[in-house]
Amino acid sequence: MAQDNVIECKNVRFTYPGQETAALCGVTFSVARGEFLSVIGHNGSGKSTLARLLNGLLEADEGKISVFGMDVSEGKNAQEIRKRVGIVFQNPDNQAVASIVEDDVAFGPENIGIEREEIGKRIEWALAAVGMEKFRRATPSRLSGGQKQRIAVAGVLAVKPEVLILDESTAMLDPKGRREVIDVVRRLNREEGMTIVLITHFMEEALLADRTIVLNRGEIVLSGTPEEIFENGDALETFNLCLPEISGIAARLREGGLAVEGSLDPAKLAEQIYAEFSRKGIKSARLDLTPPPKAEAAREWDVDIRDLTYTYSVKSPFAAQALKGVDLHIGEGEFFGIIGHTGSGKSTLIQHLNALIKLPQAEKKYRKKKVKKGVPPPVMPSIRVGRFDLTDKKTDFSALRASVGMVFQYPEYQLFAETVAKDVAFGLKNFSRGLSEEETKAAVKRSLGMVGLDYDEVAEKSPFDLSGGQKRRVAIAGVIVTKPEILVLDEPAAGLDPKGKKEIMELLHKLHREWCKTVVIVSHDMDEVAENCTRAAVLSDGKIYACDAPARLFGKGEELLSLGLDVPITLKIASRLGELGISLTGCCTSRAFSDGILALYRGEEDA
């Protein structure tokens, strides 16, 4: 029924001024009242453009968009449309206008001329809808990413829209924040009957919707229920999307002879596996693949941190202890993971590795305090990284920084030079003065090649003209150009689409093999850590909660959840299977997990 469609797009085309390729080329779709629609697509597929077109922030070149029967292209409708279609954007930091939560939430209602008392009621309602009523007088800059984003949702809700568009609103959040926002959105859809358009590149989120559309290079290439979409694995690959890990597991099980239908819900997949087992008469089984603990004492530690404590803004009312006694050992040649949610102290920890934060003893003004009788001397932190002793004032900190490469979160935001070549050469010139032009050029060329970029193509371009993924590669090239022994990366895959993520992880493995001996990644994507790391440490509330090989670390599934962290998908399946009587422990990569299941399945067969 046409009246029931709140949004209708017919053959919409849009090209950004000054660009040759169209961002959207002929998009036709509609959204029904009360529907939960998810839109997925690779970076640059036109998803965000679509969101901005729907409430008139951009104007289509061709085609017709009507929202509640109003033509978006007519200026007089703009205000009415924006009242009824709200958008929450990607960056939680760039949406608030006021320094106090309630003032910010009031902004929308003020704009449409709501009376003061009614605004008060709306603030109360909107904050309750996102579960933030306790934060009415709080300052957004002190909240977590998930909380800030929920405030942004409340700010949009306060206008009382009928359609809520989320434009990658979860892309910059950690798993906890993501869950918080998604829960709010689902509740709004179910309980308030709000129409939702969820633009995302997290497949797990997309499949919560009633219907999914897939965008590829500005065109809608697939449309249907999430189940239908994700059955189409090969097609998704060609659209630069990746199947969720769970689909891969189901496919591998099918290859091995288990007739599972496959599901995106781990519990459902577990039940399907169990059904197959019981069809063969297997009611219970047990397999423990946990690798034996390695003798750690025998290893040569590349990074050795002991008793590390750190407090921000000492002696001020805002003092906050970020690290509360961290002991961490990372061996040479490891691909090490550091897991922790926002605010767990992981950024503070890694900034110690190359003395961006110096130990107190290494500060010039440091003097040893006289030890009073009867009072035990304070425990001083110590850090050794390779051949560098970070407690020593005389350490060559410049050489240390050259050999410990540090790639921060969203490294593309530090690019500054006129050309890519100059930007990549920046670190090299700082660390090894007196290099000839040829030597510099050769090094830049090598590191650009290492990150998969063609020197001749990009070297003379401005870094700001590159695509998001390319920028990130250039930024990484600018760090590895000094050929560091240890490469530390904070959330290297943050904000990328699934394919981009996969490519970055492949790049890191390549760097690990050919370029830097040790790689340390900070991540809150558990699947990423489970699939890639040799060992990982969980940082929680300024302390190392656990440190082990992923297979054993993730054995503590429940405990991780209680720390606000996620667990790998394999564990979620295994946990439901365990309840049913099939116990499989000690494997967390999807390959090891499906092999384990198949072994169990066949093992019984053999016997």
Added chain:
Amino acid sequence: MLNDVAFGQFYPVGSFAHSLDPRTKLLALTAFIVLLFVADNFLSLAACALVLIAAIIASKAPFGRLIRALKGILFLLAFTAVLNIFLHGGEVLLFSWKFIRIYREGLVFTGYLILRLFFLVTASTLLTLTTSPQDLTAGLESLLKPLTYIKFPVHALALIMSIALRFIPTLIDETNRIIAAQKARGADFESGNLFKRIKAMIPILIPLLVSAFRRAEELGDAMDARCYTGSGKRTRYKKLVLGWRDIIAALLFAALIAGVVLLNIYCFSIVPAAAAWIKPV
């Protein structure tokens, strides 16, 4: 983490002065500054000092913070004092050596000037210690409202101030991140001559600028999407309400104004002996 410290002077405790309406405080400060310069004898100045002391007590302001603010103008005070003592003319010569002449009037005038500046800075510091930047903005907006009749964009100005305040901590965080990232790439901001240090700032400033523009663009979209049109036709949720405290403060200031005026007129009939020494030019 720097953002915790840098956020203005506001000292967040609850006190009588904190819970006053920002408009009351702004008007009181203005009145106080005018009175400081109207007061032309030591008794009226003492009345001002009394009110100031009462305000300090009512604000629970930490003494150290007030002293720190005064330290900032120490140089200015010393400079004015020296200039005035030596250059002020007068009738009663107290000291004379070569070309230097110090008159009694000069000393008295300088004394008054220093006290006035001293009181002025303390009173302004008291305002910023007890009023959050958001409240100050709201107060200013409300007081400037009459200017809308001459088409002055008071509301836009207030919104700009509010957004600027909101983004200060965000941009400070961002700056710290960029500094750390460039330091990790071997950038050196601490050594070299002035020119070198300015040049070393480029790798910080450019990314910061690029990011500020990106944020501004996204914020603009977010504001548009929340129905902001830029026209003045909007309601305001935040309403400043005058309370009993404001009445007390207003009465106190009315008393001060009356006191200063009366003392200005009758000072020398109260303390006739002081007239010769104290009345400044």
